[in-house]
Amino acid sequence: MSDTPRATDRRLEQAILRLLDQRAGRSICPSDAARAVYEGEDEGWRDLMEPARRAAARLVTAGKVEVTQRGRTVEIDGARGPVRIRRPR
Numbered sequence: 001m002s003d004t005p006r007a008t009d010r011r012l013e014q015a016i017l018r019l020l021d022q023r024a025g026r027s028i029c030p031s032d033a034a035r036a037v038y039e040g041e042d043e044g045w046r047d048l049m050e051p052a053r054r055a056a057a058r059l060v061t062a063g064k065v066e067v068t069q070r071g072r073t074v075e076i077d078g079a080r081g082p083v084r085i086r087r088p089r
Contacts, residue, residue: 005051008037008048008051009051009054009055009058011037012033012034012037012048012051012052012055013055013058013059015032015033015036015037016028016030016033016052016055016056016059016065016085017059017064017065018036019032019033019036020065020085020086020087025087026086027068027084027085027086028084028085028086029082029083029084029085030049030052030053030055030056030083030085031045031049031052033048033052033055033056033085034046034048034049034051034052037052053076053083056076056083056085057076057077059085060076063088064087064088065085065086065087065088066085066086066087066088066089067079067083067084067085068083068084068085068086069081069082069083069084
């Protein structure tokens with residue numbers, strides 16, 4: 001991927017919002033956004049997992065999404081393990 005880090009951040013944020021719009025009422029995994037942004041055929045999307053979580057954190061701050069773990073809203077910065085992203089309820 002030849003994007004700058006800032007461009008990749010914007011693409012991840014846009015991917016999260018687009019995926020949530022496509023899956024109305026359902027949540028997504030940060031890996032869904034990482035896979036949507038990654039342009040390769042291999043497992044390189046995994047390198048975008050932390051940037052995807054940071055993108056979700058920025059969207060939480062903007063009030064556009066919330067992050068859940070086991071069905072409960074959590075602060076993504078303190079969450080360990082799998083999280084889901086959804087529109088605020």
